[in-house]
Amino acid sequence: MHGAVGAASPFAAKPSQIPVTILTGFLGAGKTTLLNHILTARHGMRIAVIENEFGEVDVDSDLVETSSEEIFQMTNGCICCVVDVRTDLVRILQTLLARPEKFDAILVETSGLADPMPVAATFFMDNDVARQVRLDGVVTLVDALHVESHLDDPQLKGMDNQAVDQIIAADRIVINKTDLVDMADIRRLQQRMRDINQGAQILVSCHAQVDLGQILGIGGFESGVALADDPLFFGSHDHGHELEHEHDHACDEHCAHDHEHGRGAPASVCEQTAAPGHQHDPSVSSVSLTFAAPFDRWHFDIWLKQLLDAQGDDLFRLKGIVAFAGESRRHVLQAVHRIVDLRPADDWRADEARIGKLVFIGRNLDADTLKAGLDWCLAAPVHAAHEHRLLEAAT
Numbered sequence: 001m002h003g004a005v006g007a008a009s010p011f012a013a014k015p016s017q018i019p020v021t022i023l024t025g026f027l028g029a030g031k032t033t034l035l036n037h038i039l040t041a042r043h044g045m046r047i048a049v050i051e052n053e054f055g056e057v058d059v060d061s062d063l064v065e066t067s068s069e070e071i072f073q074m075t076n077g078c079i080c081c082v083v084d085v086r087t088d089l090v091r092i093l094q095t096l097l098a099r100p101e102k103f104d105a106i107l108v109e110t111s112g113l114a115d116p117m118p119v120a121a122t123f124f125m126d127n128d129v130a131r132q133v134r135l136d137g138v139v140t141l142v143d144a145l146h147v148e149s150h151l152d153d154p155q156l157k158g159m160d161n162q163a164v165d166q167i168i169a170a171d172r173i174v175i176n177k178t179d180l181v182d183m184a185d186i187r188r189l190q191q192r193m194r195d196i197n198q199g200a201q202i203l204v205s206c207h208a209q210v211d212l213g214q215i216l217g218i219g220g221f222e223s224g225v226a227l228a229d230d231p232l233f234f235g236s237h238d239h240g241h242e243l244e245h246e247h248d249h250a251c252d253e254h255c256a257h258d259h260e261h262g263r264g265a266p267a268s269v270c271e272q273t274a275a276p277g278h279q280h281d282p283s284v285s286s287v288s289l290t291f292a293a294p295f296d297r298w299h300f301d302i303w304l305k306q307l308l309d310a311q312g313d314d315l316f317r318l319k320g321i322v323a324f325a326g327e328s329r330r331h332v333l334q335a336v337h338r339i340v341d342l343r344p345a346d347d348w349r350a351d352e353a354r355i356g357k358l359v360f361i362g363r364n365l366d367a368d369t370l371k372a373g374l375d376w377c378l379a380a381p382v383h384a385a386h387e388h389r390l391l392e393a394a395t
């Protein structure tokens, strides 16, 4: 059942403090899909959305199905480990809270590589903000097809593993993309999630269609102000002194996160005190490219297939808004490893520059090679005609 958040829900009912939900999960797990499910449900609430992307070019705001909600984008770095981004988050919250028309709820979508705990801690950095908001819960999306390759990523042995951190931090774990795996996989994943996080409720979904009553208004954190006063939330690196949160994490041989860096030790603290611990996988990078001219669809399809064939393992995420020659609609491109989706969306506006933008996130990405490949796809009429002639000559 797809439950809307009704008037009886505690999510809607808190009079004084605005509930904040953090949506997290590894790259491509389905966070934006869940966000759209929440925003398009009939709950009658005003929801402010704060998004943080890993790439420099903002694609996510094009993918969010906006209605009356307001979307704030933060693309200047990862929210969990760049101090400026967390300061930005506080500034956005201050602006939101100063408005005469209040929001009923705030959703924060973290980047797919973020550790949600420092993000949660940010809500208590500023006393005024901490008094006015209530951290309702951390909802972690899990990609049923790909999560295990990230949990067991051999390159992260002995390092912080964000896929693990995100599951540890969850109040709710949503095992998504169940259409791509079979029942035995789902059961194995449920057990694996339970081994990592014994307190979180585990849900399963296809296209993030979860009962919203299960993920919003859950009261995962007791009191924001109390947490803000709790030195463990901001400061301790002792493993075992964890944030006062409802669940436990059983560390085992599958747990690749840095055991010096417990869940109660946000990256903010690591940075501010220069303590060791939290570090993103340094082998993962992003490449953001924009194109002021449309692509030729024939070339683009060939380029995309070759890219995914050759680099699908390393390509954690690809998303883009693409313009094709002779096509009035923008196209949305999404790929998670080799699972790709390219589909038309709404029309380009008449007064709008048809700027294509693509963000690649993964390992061994070479910006020049990617750009050269996409330049080859550009629909310069002479170029395209020449190539087609070549193809005809060859057949």
Ligand SMILES: Nc1nc2c(ncn2[C@@H]2O[C@H](COP(=O)(O)OP(=O)(O)OP(=O)(O)O)[C@@H](O)[C@H]2O)c(=O)[nH]1
Pocket (backbone or CB within 6 Å): 025, 026, 027, 028, 029, 030, 031, 032, 033, 034, 060, 111, 112, 141, 176, 177, 178, 179, 180, 205, 206, 207, 208, 317, 319, 334, 335, 336, 341
């Ligand atoms: N097959 C299948 N695809 C899904 C499902 N849920 C989401 N997707 C697709 O997976 C891709 C990634 O989904 P998003 O919601 O953008 O994932 P995300 O976590 O927001 O991605 P990032 O913000 O880049 O980390 C999109 O193409 C979605 O349409 C699902 O249950 N099954």
